[in-house]
Amino acid sequence: MSAPLQADQGTSYAGILGIGAYRPARVVPNSEVVEAIDSSDEWIQQRSGIKTRGFADDSETIVAMSVAASRDALAQAGVDPRQVDCVVVATVSHLLQTPSAATAIAHELGTDGAAAFDVSAACAGFCHGITLASDMVRGGSARYVLVIGVERLSDITSRTDRGTAFIFADGAGAAVVGPSDVPAIGPVVWGSDGEQYDLIRQREDWRDVIASDAPVMPHLTMQGNEVFRWASFSMAKVALQALDRAGVSVDQLDCFVPHQANNRITDAMARSMKLPPHVRIARDIVDAGNTSAASIPLALDRMMRDGDARSGDVALLIAFGAGLSYAAQVVTIP
Ligand SMILES: CC(C)(COP(=O)(O)OP(=O)(O)OC[C@H]1O[C@@H](n2cnc3c(N)ncnc32)[C@H](O)[C@@H]1OP(=O)(O)O)[C@@H](O)C(=O)NCCC(=O)NCCS
Numbered sequence: 001m002s003a004p005l006q007a008d009q010g011t012s013y014a015g016i017l018g019i020g021a022y023r024p025a026r027v028v029p030n031s032e033v034v035e036a037i038d039s040s041d042e043w044i045q046q047r048s049g050i051k052t053r054g055f056a057d058d059s060e061t062i063v064a065m066s067v068a069a070s071r072d073a074l075a076q077a078g079v080d081p082r083q084v085d086c087v088v089v090a091t092v093s094h095l096l097q098t099p100s101a102a103t104a105i106a107h108e109l110g111t112d113g114a115a116a117f118d119v120s121a122a123c124a125g126f127c128h129g130i131t132l133a134s135d136m137v138r139g140g141s142a143r144y145v146l147v148i149g150v151e152r153l154s155d156i157t158s159r160t161d162r163g164t165a166f167i168f169a170d171g172a173g174a175a176v177v178g179p180s181d182v183p184a185i186g187p188v189v190w191g192s193d194g195e196q197y198d199l200i201r202q203r204e205d206w207r208d209v210i211a212s213d214a215p216v217m218p219h220l221t222m223q224g225n226e227v228f229r230w231a232s233f234s235m236a237k238v239a240l241q242a243l244d245r246a247g248v249s250v251d252q253l254d255c256f257v258p259h260q261a262n263n264r265i266t267d268a269m270a271r272s273m274k275l276p277p278h279v280r281i282a283r284d285i286v287d288a289g290n291t292s293a294a295s296i297p298l299a300l301d302r303m304m305r306d307g308d309a310r311s312g313d314v315a316l317l318i319a320f321g322a323g324l325s326y327a328a329q330v331v332t333i334p
Helices: 041-048 062-077 101-109 122-139 206-211 224-246 263-273 292-306
Strands: 013-022 027-029 052-054 086-090 115-119 145-152 170-180 189-192 200-202 220-222 255-258 314-321 325-332
Touching: 013 062, 013 122, 013 292, 013 325, 041 263, 052 170, 062 101, 062 145, 062 170, 086 101, 086 122, 101 115, 101 145, 115 122, 122 145, 122 170, 122 189, 122 292, 122 314, 122 325, 145 292, 170 292, 189 224, 224 255, 224 263, 224 314, 224 325, 255 263, 255 292, 292 314
Parallel strands: 086 115, 086 145, 255 314
Antiparallel strands: 013 170, 027 052, 145 170, 189 325, 200 220, 314 325
């Protein structure tokens, strides 16, 4: 008879213990992007809500921005880097195919050789990472997990593409997930719709780029209208399911923190969910643009700094994007 194996023992509950952010020093107003796309400040604000965005310089690498955001999150959580058992990095703009950004970040932070890997779930990546981290803590494979959302979308966005040039931007956000005495990360509602695989994508794959006579960086393309409709209608239902799975009503909600894709998508979701007026809604997109995997932790960080999200508040997170992929969960603000 084979010997029984020992199983990991985790904690009953997990929660977010700290949040951190890094915003690029260079703030780019609409006036700097309009000429190349024959647009206007007024059009961009009206259609997306965006006034400015951050574009990273050469020194603000994926690793450097992640390390800065992570140090903030670890300090807020009161967790030493050597206590981190796993680093999960959500990104689509780490331009080295291998190795992952996560191992470099884990090393630079001074973890004690923490497990480290990247997750590719586009704008939904941070909420995927929070789910993995929560399950690791509860399952026993890690006690403290660092979840990072980081992008340099300015590297993979065409300055002359009218549908994306004014939207995508750069930055990093991080969260420390660890044991909690009470449930502080609710059940995830997540999924994908591969039938709409082409709606947001890298234009060509690397083999086609290399085979071309004049290779250029393959840029992101987006069918904005279709994405807008999908996000505005389908994602409100997912958000309501996440509330239901957590046993929280819209009246009990304090903060709504959707992926910062477009202010009009956020408005449509809030209307469709019938969010009461007391619910504070993240609007980080106005200053930060759409930073894909970084957008939710950046928005959380701003709300916490501005006093719009207070310790103990109940917040609904929902992230969605290329794939199409999505993930939503209710969390307690640390
Ligand atoms: C990109 C987006 C803002 C475009 O807005 P829209 O209202 O769908 O715009 P349309 O493509 O229908 O174009 C409407 C008009 O604006 C014009 N237009 C398009 N892009 C423009 C730009 N950058 N500046 C000025 N005018 C523009 C079009 O030519 C069109 O003009 P017409 O009515 O004279 O033909 C919108 O589709 C969107 O936000 N989609 C979701 C994107 C998103 O959030 N993605 C991230 C998900 S992770």
